[in-house]
Amino acid sequence: MIDRRSGPDWFAHAVLWTGILVMAFPVYLTFIASTHEPSTIANGQMPLVPGDKLLETYWQTIFVGPTRTSRMPVGAMMVNTLVMALVIAIGKICISIVSAYAVVYFRFPFRRTAFWMIFMTLMLPVEVRIYPTYNVVASLGLLDTFAGLTVPLIASATGTLLFRQFFMTIPDELLEASKIDGAGPVRFFVDTVLPLSRTNIAALFVILFIYGWNQYLWPLLITTRADMQTIVIGIKKMIVTADALTEWQIVMATAMLAMIPPVAVVLLMQRWFVKGLVETEK
């Protein structure tokens, strides 16, 4: 109430709603497109309201797949993507939390070195070491496998840093009390540290799930078989350059399906999502 302004702040609301509509517009169009005949779309005649092909298109997309390109039911692709995302998220959390625990609660030679080695990986996103990493995976025989898809992405530093930062804020007195109570390191971890870390784990899970689901470059390189495709790659492969052949309604339906899980996670777990974003960037 610092400035006298009678009534709500119209200008601000207008700007915000404009922003919201602009953000939503592409998705809206996508939804519309997924409910129409392909010919309507290809002719450039697509109206701005939904058509009547919703059930038909989605059914075909999920269970049959595009007819002219890969014939992979998108439903199966979604399963692949889900598995990948979950494995990456859960795997990353497990590995980084125990690493952080080791680094914080123990003293041992090369402790610092180990930490720095992990930390430095922040500076090596996959895009800068594309082909050599590919070669390693290939020579391990892991192409076109879930292991190859997920394991190389599991060990990055963000989780470890987050947990380390959090563990540093746990009072020493808790550990001392536990020791007096007779707890060893494993006990302390399971009984005390883990429960305390719950919100951080939830927050990290949201971020990592999205990260895993949306992976592009890596699955593109590693998977060639149609049945190993993730949904994000699947879409790309559906868009043939001679776009008269692209079944746009299926592409758009696939896009909707590809967007729903991560967006749902963000909306349902918004608080953790925000916390996760803010914490991992510090």
Added chain:
Amino acid sequence: MEKRAIFRQRWLPYLLLAPQLAITLVFFYFPAGQAVWQSFLIEDAFGISTEFVWFENYQALFAQPQYYRAMANTAVFSVSVTVLSLSLALLLAVMADRQIKGANGYKTLLIWPYAVAPAIAAVLWLFMFQPSLGVVARGIRALGIDWNPLLNGTHAMILVIMAATWKQVSYNFLFFLAGLQSIPRSVIEAAAIDGAGRTRRFWTIVFPLLSPTAFFLLVVNVVYVFFDTFGIIDATTGGGPAKATETMVYKVYQDGKLGADLGGSAAQSVILMAIVVALTAFQFRYIERKVHY
């Protein structure tokens, strides 16, 4: 920095660290080392003979006009996306911060694009701007502009910039909003009592206090544009038309794809690595220093 209370076991920490370190070594450092090594070699297409050539790959790279083209593309791309997404996000955040109630509602409505894969975002924008069937494209052509990102390099770049900005705005918005909300209300009230009107308050008090956030976002955005936009480019323009949207990262992918120039691709990777290291180091050095209470 150090915990006072610790455990004494010697072998347990190694066990705990093993998975992460193993994966890190095998899938990070080894390939990175390989890339560096490879950048000093020339291999023939079959990998039969290799020759150590010191910096020849690098020299060849810098002699290639296409490499400079890629650098220019990357620069144009980065600057545009960063400037656009930061300013739009700041505007939205300031407007949202003005709402006493409802700020959270707006937050929900504006942050979800973060969850959309860059490649998907690209497909969405591609769809809207497809010269023949895109809804928006139709509108533009109706205005008389011959919009065609398939043929026109500038149009293609604009398309990619829009898609990348769309995604990034929500991330920046979130951080700006958090930054704005962390400024104590009483400081703003004090400025109001001191006689500063809304605009003046913003530029003399709010914006300076927001500058650590802004700075941090600047670096993050640049890194994002450099690397995370691979999917956007691949899904829309494939680096075209005629390499108009080929950024440095994309070039690494293209050049190595057929195994034709592994040495050159490796050299490019090494250069990119150096850039990331520089950016990250910069971020850590300068951001840590500027935090107000």
Added chain:
Amino acid sequence: MAEVRISGVRKSFGDVAVLHGIDTTIADGEFMVLLGPSGCGKSTLLRIVAGLEQQSAGDVSIGGRVVNDVEPKDRNIAMVFQNYALYPHLSVYDNMAYGLRVRGTPRPEIERRVQEAARILELGQLLQRKPRQLSGGQRQRVAMGRAIVRDPQVFLFDEPLSNLDAKLRVQMRIEIRRLHQSIRTTSIYVTHDQVEAMTLADRLIVMNAGHAEQVGAPLEVYERPASVFVAGFIGAPAMNLLRARVAGGRAMAGAAALPLPQAAGLGEGREIDWGVRPEHVELAPGAADADAEVAVDLVEALGADTLVHARLADGGALTLRLPGTTRVREGDRLPLRLPPAALHAFDAASGRRI
């Protein structure tokens, strides 16, 4: 002329009424303290005067001008916040100069005023530092400096000392009083600490749940509290209050027959709250002259004073404050004199002074 006039000010947040109609006038140059417990509405009232909140009804005028619709920046006021609200990114000098710069004051004038304020508050050495490099007391002084420099019509203080440690608080309280003596700007000061109120106020308003219970000079409020609430709030340790019934010229509190104060309206059978301050209870020379007798439960020997917690024959509690040299032990029986001039009576139902 910087008189502040508050007429019929009410404030509700949604359905919750926070201020129930406050009327008072603060004279030019007066230091008025708004005193009361948390949640009584004192800060809200202050913010309404500042223009940071809009009242639901009533008028506020400053210097003869009604300011209901005037923005804070045009009300010619300055405010010192509880958490100082210094601009974190500006130096002490720039913090103080900010308001002047905004108003387009010429640089030499700014320099003069800031230096003057710095001199008064002993901030000369700190002018180039940033707030995070200052201690709590120093930040407090910068906040005051920022207010002084503006040379406003009214100073507003929102519990400025509550974030300081006890010793610093005592020191700062005296400094604020000295400041007011030299500068003499109309001031409104909010606090929940009655010692601060008593030290600083020319007059004070005791507030409770959105009502002004009493307005008056500190000693007046101390000697003649207008209600049970005020009686219990002012003075430490608090006034002894016992429920009693008037019977035969005495106040019957259970089995004890206590003297009555000199007041009209103490009719036979009336239910009252009978009160006496611990410091006004005297020891009688002997049991024969005693108005009442108590048994000692607990003694606090504080050095300068001795606080005696005792009880009357039927259990009613009385606290006495005696000179530190008095030697009393638990279990002692003490005869007391209760001079009628020091006694208070309040209507049991309404709490108001009789």
